Amino acid sequence: MGKHRSVSMMDVARHAGVSAQTVSRVANGSDAVRPEMRERVQRSMDALGYRPNSAARMLKRGRFGSIGLVMFRVAGTGNLATLEGLSKAALEHRYALTLTEMPRDRDQSLEEAARIMSNLPVDAAIINVNYRTPDFETFSPHPNLKTVIIAPAAQPNCTTVGIDQRAAAREVTEHLLGLGHRTVHFISGPTASIPNRLRCRGWMETLADHGAPCPKPTMGNGDWTADSGYIAGQQLALDPSCTAIYAANDALAYGAIEALRSAGKRVPEDVSVAGTDDSYDGVVPSNKLTSIRFDNHMKGRIAFQEALGADSIKEPHQVVVPAHLVVRGTTGPAPHR
Structure with missing residues (x-):
């Protein structure tokens, strides 16, 4: 049996009856393709089993198209809502999220979280931390990895996003x-x-x-x-x-x-x-x-936007997401005594 040959961009172009440049634009998510043409090319990609070369795309575009996310704890209503906000923002920007939960057998520090992310193909890192790590005040992000921290407190070297x-x-x-x-x-x-x-x-x-x-x-x-x-x-x-x-x-x-x-x-x-x-x-x-x-949805969205645009902001800053009181039936006037 002969060796299986991977499907190339030229194969897709021939199948769809379009130029290789059009296939390239569709594969890279360009907006410069008409919707009906995009669907035509996508159908050919699906029919042939074409999968874009992520490494080649990264070299051409200078980015991976993925944001790394470290969560010290995924479970919990607030964390899950934050994750949903991040996921929706990533989808809207045509990015992927690379998620990892901080292993319990690792050093529970921001430095360790950043080290994990630095070894992955991501364009920036978001660290979601619910408690003050030993290095919270002293942590400095890796020089080649844009880093945003989701936490309700300011950090001297990183932009933080959190609820007030x-x-x-x-x-x-x-x-x-x-x-x-x-x-x-x-x-x-x-x-x-x-x-x-x-x-x-x-x-x-x-x-x-x-x-x-x-x-x-x-x-x-x-x-x-x-x-x-x-x-x-x-x-x-x-x-x-x-x-x-x-x-x-x-x-x-x-x-x-x-x-x-x-x-x-x-x-x-x-x-x-x-x-x-x-x-x-x-x-x-x-x-x-x-x-x-x-x-928390908004908190996740803002954190993603901060990570995506971290190059344009030189100084670390704190983004505070407001909260508001919802009065229902479990609070009332003090009893007369």
């Missing part, structure tokens, strides 16, 4: 204090989490601005789960002074509400509860939880 976590926490706390509550209790997520730290800071700052007492943050298991919120809610149900709770995410808030109701507390008549991220909207039927809504 402190402002979000301040808005929730202001909302609850404005309803007449003497103070607001905070249910904390993992203490190593950058978003959790910033939410906690925004909560504390707002209480201080209003001269309100600042209770110690309440923790369940120290994670983001509803079970952890339930444990924290059980603790707060025993505190007669607790009339308002701000939870670091919606799962914690829902867990706390279940614990309060199990203890005979009414929400919001006895205790108001607000969450963070509005991740249960469209997931829980008749969602009543007051929460701060994050546009």
